Amino acid sequence: MLIRFWGVRGSIPAPPSSYELRDKIFKALTMALETRLKPWDIPSFINMLPHEVKSFVGGNTPCIEISHGKRILIFDAGSGIRNLGQLFTPSPAKDLLDALENPGVEHRDRHGEADPPRPKLNLDLILTHTHWDHIQGLPFFAPIYNPDTILNIHGHDIQEKKRNLFIQQSDPSLFPLKFEDLPAKIIFHEFPDTGIVLEPFTVDSLALPHPGGSHAFRVKGFGFTVVFATDYEIAGDSADAIAKKEALKDFIANSDVFISDSQYSYTESHSKEGWGHSSALNIVELAVQAGVKSLYLFHHDPNYDDQKLYDILDKASSYARLLFPQSTLGIRLAAEDTVIDLSDDVDDFS
Numbered sequence: 615m616l617i618r619f620w621g622v623r624g625s626i627p628a629p630p631s632s633y634e635l636r637d638k639i640f641k642a643l644t645m646a647l648e649t650r651l652k653p654w655d656i657p658s659f660i661n662m663l664p665h666e667v668k669s670f671v672g673g674n675t676p677c678i679e680i681s682h683g684k685r686i687l688i689f690d691a692g693s694g695i696r697n698l699g700q701l702f703t704p705s706p707a708k709d710l711l712d713a714l715e716n717p718g719v720e721h722r723d724r725h726g727e728a729d730p731p732r733p734k735l736n737l738d739l740i741l742t743h744t745h746w747d748h749i750q751g752l753p754f755f756a757p758i759y760n761p762d763t764i765l766n767i768h769g770h771d772i773q774e775k776k777r778n779l780f781i782q783q784s785d786p787s788l789f790p791l792k793f794e795d796l797p798a799k800i801i802f803h804e805f806p807d808t809g810i811v812l813e814p815f816t817v818d819s820l821a822l823p824h825p826g827g828s829h830a831f832r833v834k835g836f837g838f839t840v841v842f843a844t845d846y847e848i849a850g851d852s853a854d855a856i857a858k859k860e861a862l863k864d865f866i867a868n869s870d871v872f873i874s875d876s877q878y879s880y881t882e883s884h885s886k887e888g889w890g891h892s893s894a895l896n897i898v899e900l901a902v903q904a905g906v907k908s909l910y911l912f913h914h915d916p917n918y919d920d921q922k923l924y925d926i927l928d929k930a931s932s933y934a935r936l937l938f939p940q941s942t943l944g945i946r947l948a949a950e951d952t953v954i955d956l957s958d959d960v961d962d963f964s
């Protein structure tokens with residue numbers, strides 16, 4: 615059971631700046647000066663650099679893959695879904711490169727199976743809600759241009775939201791291709807209160823407090839529980855706020871991985887009350903109380919650079935250690951291209 619982050623940013627795509635890149639190069643070179651680095655050691659030196667130096671947290675809007683073998687669940691269609699779609703796109707150049715790099719070896723796809731004939735794609739896209747940052751990547755998701763694709767789109771009030779998803783996005787004044795002209799077979803499914811079974815996974819949901827509404831999803835499979843909850847804010851101590859917090863706490867109880875909205879720093883969350891997002895410190899408390907094993911901070915604010923995000927992570931980790939010294943909660947930033955393999959030890963936060 616794999617989890618992969620394709621888009622982790624909230625609100626609007628936020629590509630890293632050249633300034634950020636230079637800062638990372640500066641840190642890497644400073645670390646290199648502390649070693650007697652030889653040219654042939656450079657690849658392994660880069661590999662051992664900390665994530666915040668050798669990678670970006672990522673600027674694409676929400677898209678998460680949870681998969682096992684050919685079963686691929688996609689949560690949200692932010693701009694990150696474009697890169698996911700490239701995995702399924704036949705690419706003569708890529709095939710040629712594969713053939714040159716591995717002469718005599720039959721090309722294999724990402725799941726280790728022989729490529730030609732290309733199998734029909736059967737994908738499930740599950741939507742938390744249809745705010746722009748969660749659907750804007752869909753017109754650029756390559757499989758919808760492939761007649762061999764069946765794309766099942768699951769969501770709450772999906773027939774109504776279908777309009778936001780495709781019909782408005784494909785209005786000729788906004789996008790050159792019409793929804794009716796898409797070659798893929800696209801089927802809309804209302805997400806039932808009882809949840810759905812997409813073997814080998816079960817998925818159920820919980821309504822979240824967010825302007826316009828949003829839903830958390832809980833995926834169970836192979837004895838693991840993963841919860842994805844983005845775009846929500848639990849503020850205040852009214853009876854309603856407490857009831858919503860308790861409902862979420864029950865929903866995430868004892869989960870192995872909890873991927874949660876934590877858009878704002880604690881300070882900024884006060885000035886943005888009512889905007890529908892959370893701060894890491896509030897989420898840490900919730901996760902500890904619910905017995906979560908691993909928390910991934912998600913839906914990063916587009917105005918925060920990596921340094922600010924790692925600062926938020928440090929503060930959240932210190933807060934957890936200080937207030938809940940007995941807690942074993944692991945906390946990380948959700949970062950693009952990170953793959954979590956739940957067959958490994960999910961508590962390994964080395």
Ligand SMILES: [Zn+2]
Nearest residue numbers: 624625747845
């Ligand atoms: Zn959002």
Ligand SMILES: [Zn+2]
Nearest residue numbers: 743745824845
């Ligand atoms: Zn939203």
